[in-house]
Amino acid sequence: MREIRLHGRGGQGVVTLAELLAKTAIKTGLEAQTLPFFGVERRGAAVKAAVRLDHTPIKIRSQSYQPGILVLMSENLLEIGLADGLADKAVIIANAEKPLPIARHQWLLDAEIIAIKNNLVFGGEPFINVPMLGALCRVLDLPFSALEETLKEQWSEDKALPNINAAREAYDTVWDAGVPKEEKNNE
Amino acid sequence: MTKVFDSGNVACALAVKDVGVDFVAAYPITPQTSVVEKIASYIAEGEMDAKYLPVESEHSALSAVAAASAVGARVFTATSSQGLLYMHEILHYAAGGRLPIVMANVNRAINMPWCLYVDHQDAVSQRDTGWIQLFAASNQEIYDSVILAYKVAEEVQIPVMVNYDGFLVSHSSMPFETLEQDKIKEFLPPLDPPWRIHPQWGGTFGNVTPSEEYVPYRYALTEDIKKAGDVIVRCSKEYEKLTGRWHGGHFETYRPEGAEYFLFSMGSMGKEMEIAVDLLREQGIAAAGLRLRVFSPFPEEELAALLPAGAKLLVFDRNLVYGSAGGALLQLAKAAFFNRRDSLQVIGISLGLGGEDLPASVLVAKAREMMEVCK
Numbered sequence: 001m002r003e004i005r006l007h008g009r010g011g012q013g014v015v016t017l018a019e020l021l022a023k024t025a026i027k028t029g030l031e032a033q034t035l036p037f038f039g040v041e042r043r044g045a046a047v048k049a050a051v052r053l054d055h056t057p058i059k060i061r062s063q064s065y066q067p068g069i070l071v072l073m074s075e076n077l078l079e080i081g082l083a084d085g086l087a088d089k090a091v092i093i094a095n096a097e098k099p100l101p102i103a104r105h106q107w108l109l110d111a112e113i114i115a116i117k118n119n120l121v122f123g124g125e126p127f128i129n130v131p132m133l134g135a136l137c138r139v140l141d142l143p144f145s146a147l148e149e150t151l152k153e154q155w156s157e158d159k160a161l162p163n164i165n166a167a168r169e170a171y172d173t174v175w176d177a178g179v180p181k182e183e184k185n186n187e
Numbered sequence: 188m189t190k191v192f193d194s195g196n197v198a199c200a201l202a203v204k205d206v207g208v209d210f211v212a213a214y215p216i217t218p219q220t221s222v223v224e225k226i227a228s229y230i231a232e233g234e235m236d237a238k239y240l241p242v243e244s245e246h247s248a249l250s251a252v253a254a255a256s257a258v259g260a261r262v263f264t265a266t267s268s269q270g271l272l273y274m275h276e277i278l279h280y281a282a283g284g285r286l287p288i289v290m291a292n293v294n295r296a297i298n299m300p301w302c303l304y305v306d307h308q309d310a311v312s313q314r315d316t317g318w319i320q321l322f323a324a325s326n327q328e329i330y331d332s333v334i335l336a337y338k339v340a341e342e343v344q345i346p347v348m349v350n351y352d353g354f355l356v357s358h359s360s361m362p363f364e365t366l367e368q369d370k371i372k373e374f375l376p377p378l379d380p381p382w383r384i385h386p387q388w389g390g391t392f393g394n395v396t397p398s399e400e401y402v403p404y405r406y407a408l409t410e411d412i413k414k415a416g417d418v419i420v421r422c423s424k425e426y427e428k429l430t431g432r433w434h435g436g437h438f439e440t441y442r443p444e445g446a447e448y449f450l451f452s453m454g455s456m457g458k459e460m461e462i463a464v465d466l467l468r469e470q471g472i473a474a475a476g477l478r479l480r481v482f483s484p485f486p487e488e489e490l491a492a493l494l495p496a497g498a499k500l501l502v503f504d505r506n507l508v509y510g511s512a513g514g515a516l517l518q519l520a521k522a523a524f525f526n527r528r529d530s531l532q533v534i535g536i537s538l539g540l541g542g543e544d545l546p547a548s549v550l551v552a553k554a555r556e557m558m559e560v561c562k
Contacts, residue, residue: 019360023192026362032192034360038303059462061324061355061455062546 001054004136005064007081008073010043013129017071018049020133020150025053027146033058046080053140069093071136073111073128075100093135095128099180109135109174118166130163134170144171188430189365195356198326198363199265199291199349200225202333204235205368206375209260212240212251214270220293220357222265245270249277249290256286257392259383261337264288267353268295271309275316278346282317282408284393287340287380288347289333294454294505295353296541304542305353307454310482311506311515317408319347319415320483324356324458327363328434331426334366338375338422343415345408350482352455354542366430374429416484437486438493441476442468448561449494450554451516451535452503453479456545460503463550474554479516487523494531500524501557502535503550513537532561 004021008014015036022032036049050064066087072078072094081092082102092104095111115126130151137147144167151163191201199222203211211230213223229235242248245266252262266274271292281288296302297309310320321336323329329351336347351357384392396404420436427433441461443449448467450460457478467474477493477500479486494500504514511518517535524531534557539545 019192022360026192031362032360035355036358038354038358058361059458060546061352061359061459063544065546 001052001058002069002140003064003067003087004051004053004069004071004140005067005081005084005086006049006051006071006073007077008047008129009077010045010047012047012073013127014047014049014073017129017133017136018051020130020154021051021136022053023153024137024142024147024150025140027149028142030055031057033060035063037063046077048084069136069139071132072096073132078102091139093132093139093174095132099177101180103179103181105179106177107135107139107174108177109170111135111170114166114169114173118162118169120162120166131166131170134167135174137167138171138174144168147171188367190362191365192360192362193326194221194358194360195326195329195351196221196293196358197225198330199333199351200229201365202330203263204229205365205371206334206337207261207368207371207377208235208237208263210238210240210252210255210262211264212242212248212255212262213264214243214245214248214266215241218266218268218270218295220265220267220353222291222293226263245273246277249274249281249288252288252290253277253281253284253286256281256288257284257384259378259380259385261378262288263290265291265293267293268297268309271313272297275313278313278316278318280393281346283404285344285408286346287337287344287378289336289340290346290348291333292348292350293353293357294350302541303353305355305455305505306540306542307350307504307506308540310348310350313348314483314515317345317412318483319343319345319412319419320481321347321349321419322453322480322482323349323351323434324455324478325363325434326356326359326361327432329356330363330365331430331432331434334371334375335419335422335426338426339415339419341375341378341380342422343411343418344381345412345415350454355455364432370429374426412484416481416486416489419481435478435480437479437481437489439476439478439480440493441478443475443477445473446475446495447473447498448554448558449475449477449498449500450503450550451477451479451500451520452505453482453516454505456503456505456539456550459545459547460550462547463554466547466551467554472558485519485523487519488527490520490523491527494528496530499532499534499558499561501554501561502533503539503553504535504537505539507537507540534560
């Protein structure tokens with residue numbers, strides 16, 4: 001089973017991201033489950049969601065503690081993400097320009113830039129859930145064609161197009177930052 | 188049959204749409220969940236031909252569907268937690284009135300203190316209201332249970348509550364299959380109640396009764412709800428023939444072959460318990476899963492008959508019977524064995540309250556603790 005846990009803030013579309021990832025995985029023949037966790041149900045509060053992918057029906061009915069992939073919608077969610085636990089060999093996918101100060105395998109992208117370039121700005125805020133989804137599908141080795149199909153089902157043509165473009169750009173440009181050396185604290 | 192990937196609440200709303208409900212009343216604000224929001228949108232978009240009445244409280248929601256049911260409409264409402272508690276008075280009315288109402292209850296903790304997450308205290312508190320109570324553990328089971336609930340309610344003229352766990356199932360998306368409306372009609376013919384309030388037919392409904400009329404009425408309800416257990420199993424089998432889908436009768440058993448310990452639970456925990464049973468079997472312990480689907484009427488004869496000689500029942504309650512050693516399932520299981528299977532050991536705990544998470548590792552640890560006490 002592959003377990004992914006996503007961390008974001010209320011209003012960023014984390015739950016939608018989880019749903020779209022699961023729907024994409026199902027198209028490749030996998031079983032899927034999403035489990036969002038709502039904290040205090042307020043905009044701006046930290047939100048998380050788990051996605052589980054497997055070859056057999058998923059019986060788990062509990063939270064995610066050891067995900068193999070941790071997705072951070074913002075680098076300032078790193079502490080929150082780590083506090084909830086992750087698997088020993090977990091990979092982090094983060095919306096960040098530079099590697100995060102932790103000795104964990106990371107894939108990075110600047111999701112805001114991609115959102116702005118592709119007109120995914122609403123109410124002055126770049127919407128980064130679809131760029132993050134594109135990056136996540138790449139790291140999970142899910143074919144882009146399956147993701148494109150999911151996005152076309154989700155939105156009508158004119159609305160789907162910028163999302164497909166943003167997802168494509170993220171899919172192609174998310175980069176493997178490897179395992180950075182842990183930053184020494186000299187104080 | 189359409190394959191869908193969506194939440195438990197959408198599975199519930201889709202079943203309500205596909206069944207052909209005439210009238211839905213609901214209080215649309217917290218602790219309500221997205222079930223009625225989805226139904227309201229089906230009706231607004233013209234996908235569902237029903238009247239939707241948003242009301243100012245759960246007490247009014249159930250009152251409104253009770254009235255609509257009494258004039259012969261097929262009705263639905265949904266609630267959760269405090270909302271169910273606020274309905275308590277009308278729950279009795281609906282069952283006493285023998286109204287075939289179907290209601291979804293998303294199981295969530297009750298106040299105080301305030302808590303949003305899953306447990307079964309809301310539904311367990313309504314045990315003695317004369318409602319049939321089903322518990323589903325997957326989105327497919329929710330969809331199928333709603334259809335089953337109408338079939339059973341309309342046959343026995345007793346309202347049915349379909350319970351499923353808050354967030355862990357209600358907001359979790361899983362794949363499930365729907366059923367064509369003509370196939371549903373084959374299983375569930377249009378509602379034709381034996382009586383209804385109608386301006387052209389004289390009669391009263393719910394008038395004052397002397398005890399000699401009241402008493403047989405009450406006994407009829409308790410006898411009929413007892414018989415409803417078999418109706419649920421028969422209808423589940425009929426549904427299986429139509430769809431190939433089976434979630435169990437009174438119970439869903441998991442790996443019962445040669446089992447010594449039966450891990451008894453209800454709701455989503457019962458699905459996670461299957462993983463716990465696999466882990467215990469790997470450790471050489473002959474464990475089986477026993478997930479209760481029909482909480483009311485509690486299948487006491489069936490439970491007593493199900494366990495092999497020397498078996499031990501480990502009860503996992505997601506509720507509390509205050510001041511007792513465990514929860515409602517423990518009490519009911521003990522009562523089921525008393526004078527029937529007195530030699531069987533029963534032990535239980537309450538856990539998972541207010542969304543306390545229950546991964547399989549925790550269930551295994553709790554099961555092993557109980558096994559130590561059994562020795």
